[in-house]
Amino acid sequence: MGKLLRSLHLFALLLFLGLASCVESVENQVQIYNNNFSKLDLANFENGRLFIWRNDTIAGWYNNEEVAVTLYDLPAHNYLKVSAEILIHDSWDGNWDDGISGPDYWFMGIDSVDVVRTTFSNSPCESLYCLYQSFPNDFFRQNYPKAGAIETNMPGLCQFGGFQNYTSRYRVEKLIEHTNVDSMRFHMRDALKQTNSPWPKCDESWSIAKISILAIQTNS
Ligand SMILES: [Ca+2]
Ligand SMILES: [Ca+2]
Structure with a gap:
């Protein structure tokens, strides 16, 4: 083997080891919150309202509202993984910006x-x-209506209650850097716009089917 080739191999090996040692691995993972509302549990929950829809107990329905879960005394962690299953009911208008119907924003955060x-x-x-x-x-991105939904074949809740394909279910997941063990407050909220409707909440709203929060400690 030529000297140059040998040193190239050595360089590649060192590069590989260097990269490998930079990869984070999970040391500890604790589920600190898990709720599908089947036990009617609204502890630590702000603005929780439960109702039964299609044989499932869910929280909602919301329009221009915020909900939150606040937890205290968390295990040591450097990330939180939040996952929520939400239901988007009736005539959400997406990015449409006509000053009357939208955009119809939805937010999640810590x-x-x-x-x-x-x-x-x-x-x-x-x-x-x-x-x-x-x-x-x-x-702002222009994706098709219902892009990324995990279920779409459901009727609306209010205005389109008699029409199929007017509720869409999504799983929204995020890994968030977070280290404070004293507390964390997880929120979801919307800014829906429908100025021409006598009952905007019937025109468009959302509900929550499930929330899971993991505290993750990596070795980094
Ligand atoms: Ca609408
Ligand atoms: Ca709207």
């Missing part, structure tokens, strides 16, 4: 900082008419 800022749309989508949404990206 300790008053939003880590998700997006829009959803339940609009029909045809060649001449389609109201795009930002999810699964943050605002």
Whole structure:
């Protein structure tokens, strides 16, 4: 083997070892909150209202509101992994910005900082008419209505209660750097716009089916 080739091999090996040692691995992972509302548990929950929809107990329905979970005395961690399953009901208009119907924003975050800022749309989508949404990206991106949904074949809740495909279910997940063990406050909220509706909440709203929060400690 030539001298140059040998040193190139050595260089590649060192580079590999250097990169490998930079990879974080999970040392400890604790589920600090898990709620699908089946036990009617609203401890630590702000603005919790439960109702039964399609044989499932869920929290909602919300329009221009914030909900939050606050937990104290957390295990040592450097990340939180938050995961929520939400239901987007009725005629959300996504990115549509006409000063009347939208945009229809939805936010999620920790300790008053939003880590998700997006829009959803339940609009029909045809060649001449389609109201795009930002999810699964943050605002502003032009994705198709219901992009990233895990279930769409459900009726609306209020205005479109008699029509299929007017509720969409999404799982929204984020890994967030966080180290404070004293407390954390996880929030979700919306800024829905529908100025031409006598009952905006019936026109568009959202609910929560499930929330899970993990405290993760890595070796970094
Ligand atoms: Ca609407
Ligand atoms: Ca709207």
